[in-house]
Amino acid sequence: MARVKITETVLRDAHQSLIATRMKLEDMLPILEKLDDVGYNSLEAWGGATFDACLRFLNEDPWERLRKIRSSVKKTKLQMLLRGQNLLGYKHYADDVVEYFVRKAIANGMDIIRIFDALNDVRNLETAIKACKKEGGHAQGTVCYTISPVHTLQHFVNDAKTLEEMGADSICIKDMAGLLIPYEAYELVKAIKENIKIPLQIHTHYTSGVASMTYLKAIEAGIDVVDCAISPMAMGTSQPPTEPLVATLKGTPYDTGYDLGLLSEIADYFRPLKDSYVQSGLLDVKMMGVDVNALIYQVPGGMLSNLVSQLKQSNAMDKYEDVLKEVPRVREDFGYPPLVTPTSQIVGTQAVLNIVTGERYKMVPKESKAVVKGEYGKTPAPVPDAISKQILGEEKPITCRPADLIAPELDSIREQIKEFMEQDEDVLSYALLPQVAEKFFKYRKDMKSKKEGAPEENAGEANGEILAAITA
């Protein structure tokens, strides 16, 4: 039993989950010094969907945001979320882009990089982990939590051990959908702690209403760090609230040692901000509710609502029960991928097609094919031969790491945007989000020549699908 530490997510996942990543830097700056004084394990403040949202919706340079936060947060480690070989974009990038991105993130002030892959294919984490270590950063390897017959305690333990051997400085259990219930969390944390030497952290969402209890049992099982959000920006689709956990642990061997009075001042800062999000409609009160369907069907809540809307479009709501039964079968056929973006959409859509067409795999979208072919990486279990043949026909699956097939691309990208370059990092913004970045570069140039006027809001085009793709 030892002191528990907290990573505060209010600057990243909390607002990503509650208000579609729309918190502006100017809303963060006034409270950074107080946040820095708490003594958190770290402040999650960058990565995930914030990179895209800065460029696309807020007309902010994400690199400038990082530097500004760093200049106010002098004592506390900064943390970010990185999608392995996908970085903060939507496809696999070449190793030279991954390495350069990690180098620049650390050079601009990042301390801890949480690296994950939607399939838990550790090969998709390796380049980022090695780059992070090389640059002197803290590389956190991630195990995405999911429920399936192959996702046994031993399976998760093996993944964690592999990441430790790969050089990870700590491990994170990442539960994107709030599926991890308290007594399961206890067993999982205990099993992993018994098999690794590096610290273990847990990340979950309040969606299903169990998250605070899950942390309490994880703590009793020996977790080192938990991810929380200050109460006004906590619960619902966000993280468990920070203050009640701090109060609960006070005076116990797990005591965080944080000052509740200071946390209360921080909450006082965010409370009117939250009210303004509710007023403007940015925060839908429904996001604050509890959805137990995730626990009933063991799939993310968002996936269920997607199924419903797809069935409604096909006028086939009477097939809902059949589709719910088809989901686990498709998942089995596809090698039990964790149900997280994009696999949750792929499995869900395939289940709907299998039922609505009346014949399994009569229609197969290209994304389904890509999963079966190995283009996202290795699935947790092998895809059964019969399914592979039915879907791929003569095509051979990929068995290597997907990025092994991508040639270095940094130089050619640099060439493409040289007219807009104002800083080294611009090449990375463009590599990840070419159109969005170019639009932002033009806006930045215009602003410079005008030297007047406030930035327009929402200059970029909203793209719900793409944004959904990075919600994690």
Place this chain on the structure above:
Amino acid sequence: MARVKITETVLRDAHQSLIATRMKLEDMLPILEKLDDVGYNSLEAWGGATFDACLRFLNEDPWERLRKIRSSVKKTKLQMLLRGQNLLGYKHYADDVVEYFVRKAIANGMDIIRIFDALNDVRNLETAIKACKKEGGHAQGTVCYTISPVHTLQHFVNDAKTLEEMGADSICIKDMAGLLIPYEAYELVKAIKENIKIPLQIHTHYTSGVASMTYLKAIEAGIDVVDCAISPMAMGTSQPPTEPLVATLKGTPYDTGYDLGLLSEIADYFRPLKDSYVQSGLLDVKMMGVDVNALIYQVPGGMLSNLVSQLKQSNAMDKYEDVLKEVPRVREDFGYPPLVTPTSQIVGTQAVLNIVTGERYKMVPKESKAVVKGEYGKTPAPVPDAISKQILGEEKPITCRPADLIAPELDSIREQIKEFMEQDEDVLSYALLPQVAEKFFKYRKDMKSKKEGAPEENAGEANGEILAAITA
């Protein structure tokens, strides 16, 4: 370790806490059969502030509401909250009124009566407990949880044992303000369970954000029953949500055995109803937040906001810190009453007066005097002699049970309202809320003679102060 049972509060405390007790019978009727099918320990469906709200705001006869609920809930026990010798009103009543009220509650379908007293003076519970037993009801004796130097584990254990000896069929730990944190709950439940043979139940509110964790530790310590609310009407100032706890305990030795699918259907019923409360402004989203100040100052959140508004009225907000320090001193002077209505207001106002006037007990409101004199009952610790002399002067304190000084009153009340009597129970409505009941009786008479038109809403006058007085 044994199965845990749940009392569902959606029909009483959940809407009392979130929407000022405004849920109408017509909003309950469509879901009663499903609620009846869950297998709950009980449905809390009456008492508390509902009696007043029915008559004052909803133009409903509370007795008729009870009978209607009973006729749809055929299998599940109904439960109510009763303020001991105060019944559902605002003063001590004569024993004949208490006995008749309990008799009629049970005759109209009530099964379990949770009986409490704001000072934990067991003498104020005795008449109601005995009456409940005599009528064949289940009498639940209540220990109000609070934090003070005299409220040791042993103190609470003694109160629980006294209630058991008095004939209580079960004991409830009632935490009105969400002050009971998880590991304290574990110790408290364990201590009481070791010393009583009857079942133990716990009631708390989510206000400070710890409530689900508190239940989990209470369950591990052996609690028999917990009070929850179906998720759309849970959290914030209400109870912890039912479904996440049921999911958490599933497959463990504490398994409730309830059907999550059925609970999900019940949640589906209440979700649009909640949305309509938000739309109409009846439910303020701020009620759903977490307020950790209760845990910092160990006083109810509502008390702190009262202090602030009193100080603002006196233009003395600069004295806030001094007042916060004065509160525990006044509480000590008054014999450490639990901070629940009305004692929280009395202690708070006295602390403000002591600081603002610059002299302790220079100004003493009559309510402060009444506490010191013993007019509410016996305080947990004796009032120190010096304080008693300073406040009462020559007057002698009352040492008997306050109701011992009240002559039987039922016959004279019956005489007063005979022109309006349509049922035996009317005398009780009038005994508890004379003006409000008379207004309702007149309305009822008018409706009968008109035999047309729907009841007007909010025919009674809102009285925030009085309503606040029964929030528990």
